[in-house]
Amino acid sequence: MNTKSFYSNSDVVAHLQTGMPTLFHSSQTSTVIPFEKMEGALKSNTVMGNLSTIKGALEMQANGNLKISGFVTWKEAKEFCLSKGREIMTSPTEELAGVLAGIATSCTGERSFGFRNLRSQIVECNYLDFNGVEHTLSATKKLDIGIDLADYQKDFSHYAQYKNAPYPRMEFETDLMTGTEGQLGVIDSAILKTIEHFPETYIFMLLPRWEENFEPHLELYNAVQKFRDRVRACEILDSNSLSYLPPEKNPGKNNDVVFLEIRKDDFENIYEDLLSHLTLLNEDQIFEMDATKCRDLRVSVPRAVFEANSRMGVTKKGTDVQVSAEKFKELLLFYRKLGTHGVPYNLFGHFGDAHLHFNFMPTPDKENFCNAELESLYEQVLQWKGSPFAEHGIGLLKRKFIAPFYSETQKNVFRALKKKYDPKGQFFPEGFMTC
Ligand SMILES: Cc1cc2nc3c(=O)[nH]c(=O)nc-3n(C[C@H](O)[C@H](O)[C@H](O)COP(=O)(O)OP(=O)(O)OC[C@H]3O[C@@H](n4cnc5c(N)ncnc54)[C@H](O)[C@@H]3O)c2cc1C
Incomplete structure (x- = not known):
């Protein structure tokens, strides 16, 4: 396996000019690229290019926007913002992932419930093209690149309210780098919106195990939808997930837990307006x-x-499915069925957004069985017109499963984008846009 670490933008530029096919990576926390066993996963001449060795920099601009250059983790960005009395609105669970990589994967997280997706928080983004030339992309300028995007955008409009669609948006300039997983260029800096910081608190609710009775879950799911202006996150950890914790850390004790992140000063009114109305x-x-x-x-x-x-x-056998409110009950019923095959499992994730990670925990001999079950789930998600991979992206591991979600409309746009932005085929040639 060819590997290379970069220590500055000029290192990256020199490498780009060689035209060598490269999978540029950051913290390697992607769950859809098997970084732990890459042997044979890439073409033999593809280089693994490490961007996490490039020194990062953070700057809070006078208007409250945050400029990120080089390698900066979400944890660092969050702490920096707090030191300036500001808050970043995206909060992926894995805080050691890179912020610029987060743009590449169109990363989301628990706070998407209240603040929508990262896509809507990007102001500007700079990237290095195949010649190593830097370009600036704006989130307010419509994409005008000489490629007919009308049908593609029409298809995308169904997913406008989802965290991520099965394919990137391609409406504004910054969409070229958002969710395209490094297949069109290397992101070297970006500007994100931030908000004023207010201390937060969490409300925990103990619910019955969803396998036995999910009526209280559904009542809460429906009720919380009207509170997106006050509830920042609405998450679930089921009893099986909590059983992985040491007993003293487990607040569930054989219950599921749903929790809300809110501003501390909203506690009384959330209790009054939302929680006191729950009948179950x-x-x-x-x-x-x-x-x-x-x-x-x-x-x-x-x-x-x-x-x-x-x-x-x-390898992780988890789902990343988001469905519409109308299909949420069907998704839970489907997951219930998956849980009846004798393979241990757990369920956690972004409950308020109908976006749950169901994880099989198989022994190696049950891997194929789990893959077949997951394949039947993706067939169902296609029927439901849901989003099969709303957060963690496609990488290498989900390519097989995403294929039925692409028609010639998407494939034609991917081919045109790759031809224009990656004429030498050097950006992650094994990615989903190569079709
Ligand atoms: C425990 C755990 C929890 C997680 N929780 C979340 C979550 O809540 N939300 C979420 O969205 N994801 C989550 N993830 C997945 C993962 O953290 C995200 O996909 C993250 O954005 C990956 O960042 P990274 O720095 O590790 O990138 P890598 O894994 O190194 O790379 C990921 C992709 O980004 C591309 N890339 C990286 N840097 C650049 C760059 N500068 N320019 C262009 N392309 C680039 C790579 O080519 C690759 O395709 C979780 C993962 C784990 C292990």
Whole structure:
């Protein structure tokens, strides 16, 4: 495997000018690229180009926008903003991922419930093209690139309210780099909107196990939709996910937990306007948890799941499906069925957005069985017109499953984009746009 680390933009420019096919990467936290076993996953001459060695820089601009250059993690960006009395609106669970990589994967997270997706928070983005020349893309300028995008955009409009569609948006200039997974250029800096910081708090609710009774879940899901202006995140950790935690850290005790992130000064009115109206939840099932403890809990679950899979030597068998409100119950019923095959599983994720990660936890001999089950789920998602990979992207592992979601309309646009922006085929040639 050819690997190369870059220490400055000029290093990247010199490399781009060689035209060598490269998978540029940052923190390698992608769950759709098997970084732990890449042997044979890429073409033999593709280089693994490490961008996480480029020194990062952060600048808070006078208008409250945040400029990020080089390699900066979400954790660093968040802490920097807080030190200036500001907040970043995207909060992926894996905070050690890179912010610029987050643009490449159109990363989302729990706060998408209140603040929508990262796509809507980008102001500007700079990238290096195949000659190593830097270009600036604006989030307010319509994409005008000599490629007919009318049918593509018409198809995309169905997914406008989803966190991510099965394919990138391609409406404004910044869309060229957003969710295109490094297949059209290398992002070297970006400007993101931020908001004024107000202390937050978390409301935890204990619910029955969704496998046995999800009526309280659905009541809460429907009720919270009208509170997107006050509730920033609405997440679920089911009883199976919580069982991976040490008992003293587990607030569930054989219950599911749904939690809301809100501003501390909204606590009383959220209680009054939302929670007190829930008929299937008692007061003694609701409690407050401080931000640090909650974050710790939230990060521990997917990490524990990831580690359990690694120990077992299996690639993650998880879903990233988002559906419309009308199909949410059907999605839960489908997941219920997946849970009846004797393979351990867990469910967590972005409950308020009908976007849940169902994870099989198979032994190696059950991997093929799980893949077949997941394939039947994706067939169903296609029928539901849902989004099969609303957050973690396609990478290498989901290419097979995304294929039925592309018609000639999408493929023609991908081919035209690759021809124009990647004429030498050097940007992640194994990615989903090569078709
Ligand atoms: C425990 C856990 C929790 C997670 N939670 C979330 C979550 O809540 N939300 C979410 O969206 N994702 C989540 N992820 C997935 C992952 O963290 C995101 O996809 C993240 O954006 C990847 O960032 P990275 O720095 O690790 O990029 P890498 O994994 O190194 O690369 C990912 C992709 O981005 C491209 N890329 C990287 N840097 C650049 C660049 N500068 N220019 C162009 N292309 C580039 C690469 O080519 C590759 O295709 C989670 C992962 C784990 C392990």
